[in-house]
Amino acid sequence: MKPIILILSFLAYKANGSCDLEGPNQGEAGIGIILVPGAKISGDAYLPILRKIQEEYSSEPMWIASTAAWFGDMPNPIEVGGQINTCLQLARDKGYDTSRVFFAGHSLGGIVMESYISGNPDIAQGIIMLGTWLPDLLRANNEFPVPVLTAIGELDGGGISYLRREWEETHDLSPEKQQLSKTIMVPQVNHGQVAAGEVPESVVENDIDAELSESDAHSNYAVRVADWLGLFLQNKDSTQYEKSVKNFLVYEAETMEFLEPFFAMRDAEETANYSPIVKDAQIEIINGEVDHPVTVTNQVLDAVTFEIYSPEAKKTQDEVHIKTYTHMMYDFDALDFNNHLSASTVKAKLKSADSIYDLVNKPTTGKFMECSVLNQKSYELALSVASRQAIERMNEKGRSLIFGTDENIGWFGVPWEVSGSLKWEEQMIGPNGQVTLTSTHLHSDTGFFGYPGMHYCDILSPYRALEWIYIESVRNKMQF
Template sequence: MKSFLVGIVLGLFAFKCISSLYVKVLKPQSTKTGPERALLVAPGAYIKGEAYEPLGLQIRETCDFQLWVVLLLDFFDNIVNPLQLGEAVNKAIQSLKDEGFTDGSPVFLAGHSLGGTMVAMHGKNHYKDLSGVLLYAAYLTKGNKLSDYPVPVLTLSGDLDGLTRITRIMDTFQELYEDVSSNMKAKYRTPVLVMEGVNHGQFASGKMPSNVAEHDLPPDVTNVTAYQKIARYTCSFISNIASSSALSQQVLDEGFNTTFRLLEPLARVKALETNGFSHWTELAQKYIIELQNKTQISVRGIEENGQMIKFEFLFPKAEVHNSAVAITTYSLVTYPLDPFDVTLNPLSPIQIQAKMLSQERAKHVLPNGRYGAGNITCKDINQLSILEAFQNSSDVARERFSKRGRQIYLDEDQIVESSVQWQATQLRLSDGSDGLHVSSIKYKLPFDPIQESKSGLFYCALLSPFRAMEWIYVDSMRLKS
């Protein structure tokens, strides 16, 4: 009896949720001719559907065909959810037909932010009803490949989005870039585009909910300009999918090239810590040794990806080959836990634990080399990391950071007494109102000829250049009281 009553209550709740849904149809402009298409728009979390009317009107005006725009309204608690979304789409399609939309014409479904995540899930399971999906400030979550998605999908975001980070969109773009290498048409079927100067909230209008207001970044463009950029790519995507268009493909090509230019610096610096080799630790080791003749040193930086227990028992090594010292370093890169593929917090490494050798150890192996002063600290290496990130950033990112970014402050190294304590103590990262404060963890063991292989150690918990770069691009731009 109890389960029966629960079923009735749930059924009534579901009925109430579904019956409360409304849609608003924006008919095509009377001056537009040509084929009909429809775009349904699902809102972001805690944003009313009506907030997307200014964008919908701009898209309708920009497209060179008859576009019907339907705003999906009144989701329970203003959050798009799977239970209601399917019914909202059905109601929107029926409303279109009632208003005179030609049955069988292409229908596209767009969603913003969390609404985009829900739209991506819906499109995957109900693709027969749709000609394509548009993800505004959203993306296909991990485990869902662009090439496997059943209908064409546009991923569209701004480079000043404080919630859907550019560093996450970069991963999706790299996936597309690999797809394009074997299939050029992927650029048009699953485009991934980043718009310069646009933030998260500029897909909608009006006052943003607290979560967006707290995390989003100040934009460089007005809402009107943002709507125009969004509309241009939206219309080109829809036009090309509905009927292949050379002009639309030209716009998407331009967007692809712009996105590559925006993301390439980030991808280049991220690559310093990938594929099992820590190139940054290699550079740091050379900096510590300070051999004046750079041909007298080679470093191979091995990254123990997630092998924390194995890492504990590894020691860096030094040998002499052809009058040069050859050093092998080991590093452990720690990434943030992100099981749900959410991008509010940084995606770059929390730290690089680098096991390196001291200059003293190198001098024992190669006594005839010419060395520098030998007083390098972990803090010095972190300063290099910031410089590496800044110099590799785009001109626009550097200018933004210099003018209004919260800076990075390096505190003195925290020295520990054992390698066990060093491995157990994490790099200090503190995001304050004035900027990011960083303090490295350092363990240094003097060289002992009797225990040569286990002495002359120089261990640092380092700031990843990619973390510094993500700070420059994203977190430094966020206003924080």
């Protein structure tokens, strides 16, 4: 109890905060930016990117500030109010205008900052989320009391997966709010490059190697922040405002182009409560050996219902109807950060090829297609939509992926439905390492009592395969 009291007392003492503040680069201060740093990164490490924003934003003077001296270098809800008020008071003491202030945050600092501003919106013109976003822990939308810029780097290992969701949630806002609230991808930069100098090893591990210099990365972020600030100008005929509007059309178009494969593979994983990839898997298992028309339906079920349901096949006149079922498994994402939005495993209940051959009076083969073959198909589908740059990056710098032999779970013991998920095993083979992906399957022949002609597979989602290509194959520490 005593250590807790000491910590709380220290935090209360520190609640007044500390601030690194620099004056405007021209004339009297017109607007201000106060930044909350990421975890284990000092406030002064963000002054270079703030100076770049000053440089890019020439419409009016700007003062910049970064909160500093957090307890344990960890932004937290207890100190944030004092930190921000310290920066505001210091700006007032120097004669700077604090009536139009924007707040920025990097990584954890963005979460702490947005939480504070959501309860104190009157002090902010807008917020800037760099390598971070409005979390979906208590809400599943981007409604916020002030405009929000969400900017996530193309090589942000912990953030790329969330860009698709944040784009959609921003575009679900009213047209009026979308004029100032934006979600964009920042090309060729990673998570750590928001700051300057060395970043913690934990940041490096979760990131993808940079492709631009620190200065160029800061410029990529800064020009987009400056253009966003230009959207707030009252004079709609000004050169800066017109430039900002035109540039954001470009930023949003390049973001949409970047995200198109993610939308496509998300829809291939699941659309309107069914899984297209599972329907395709059932057709693949039959392997074109049935002369009759085949109709496959699929339904995505919760875990309890999935355990109860079994796939069915029947023939009516000259057509074969197959019912299949799917359950999606996802990463446990308690912090809404550094995970993936794709299904970690697509558990599919299918009918065996022999059960369909038997139905249409064709000779059975006694063979079952390996789930690894279906996983390869998902991977090929993801490759077909991935950008040339992402594929080249993976081929040059990434781990290689091979598909291992299935593991048979068996009908007795732990039920297949709760037996686990796809296994990714990394080995230090080759120049960049190798990962083996293994599925579990459960099969039965057509005469098996109770569950005849079943073909159950753990399948790789094409959305997961795409996240492998863009993120995990090249992330410094694989998270699958």
